[in-house]
Amino acid sequence: MTPEPDADEVVRVAILDDHAVIVDGIASWIAEHAPDLRVVIRTTMWLDLIRHPDFPVDLVLMDLQLGDTVSIESRIRACRAAGAIVVVVTALDDDASRERCLAAGADAFVSKTFPVEDVVAAARRALRGERAPAAPKGPDGSGASDDGALEVSAPPEAALSAAERRAVGLYVQGMSTADVAASMDVGYETAKTYLRRARDKYAKVGRPAGRRAELIRRAAEDGMLE
Template sequence: MGTDNVVRAVTVAVVDDHEVVLAGVRAWVDADPQRRLQLVGHGVRVDSVLAGPGRRADVLVLDLGIFGESMMSRIGVLAEERRVVAFSAQTSDATIRAVLDAGATAYLTKHEGAEHFIEVVAAAAQDRPYVTPSVARALLADASPTRPVLSAQEQRALKLWFQHPKKHTVARDMGLSVETVDQYISRARVKYATVGRPAPNKAAMVARAIEDGLIRPEDVR
């Protein structure tokens, strides 16, 4: 087998103030027969984990409450340099939406961890949306959105982009250039920002699309 066929494992760093959670994550990673993840850092403090090998991890899995301190205010900055997956016992719809709006690539509740952890982290590393039942409920429960008017081509570009990690695949399916696909996605972002519902990354855009009925949660899992 040539080296071109070897898929590198996604590197992961985990921050949580409960050793039982860290042990559970290690067990899930070790039990995955496909070895899709490699745990390169873990600990109870963000700064200490990112001071070591964890700083180079593809994905940072972050508990929202570390020794009573909320991590919400740090998500935006942390997400500028890496994919962030919030992993929390908090299950309120408002919290899930706020975390995704802050810049997290994904949200995973701890009671869903055993079933979805590997898939969520692997998808986040590839910039693929993965919607768990809790996230789907939170997005569908948002009754507040003012919906922008998207053109048929903008909607189609978004739907294909949600299903494929690469825009050149979207461009091929639509028979367009990558630049034109970028324009459609950018226009949709501007329209959402104009109505006060910014979508700076793919996770946020997926949330908007589910809220507005453009796609179903099961279409992006």
């Protein structure tokens, strides 16, 4: 019998796909066959992922096509900035889509025509640091997607200035405050003030941003990672 991994060794996983049946199917397979992984977020909506109390996670299995207006590049960058490995699992398995996702920072790109065990194998390789190109096409070569739009409520407007938005956008993508200052050609204290004011404005409208992970969520919600 295979011993259960320690709690601190288990990889925390989020699954994002606009088909709930796919989300549940992947989660069920992982629960039964992958004791080293634990699904903590299941969702069909991007905003539900980044607003979830368990975000950020270690690994995100993400559909390429969702029924909202947030680009795949923004979604990948937001997850990567939060420290997550990103595996894109998609029915749109073509060279242009693969290159688009990998260029944005995805760690792997896998066709939905492959069984879940192959998706998990690709995720494990990515977790080991083996950032590889897309897997070959599956047996049927393609898959249909649902283009129906999902309605999401807009978060309260924090009314950041252009400079504050710029500072936040740089900071949440991994820059230090000093790096933000250099990139914006302003002093360190000025950059620090921009970030403090942005956090304060978010707090005033009920959108916590005190921690970097929270600020990443706010930036993703407000389209700063395009």
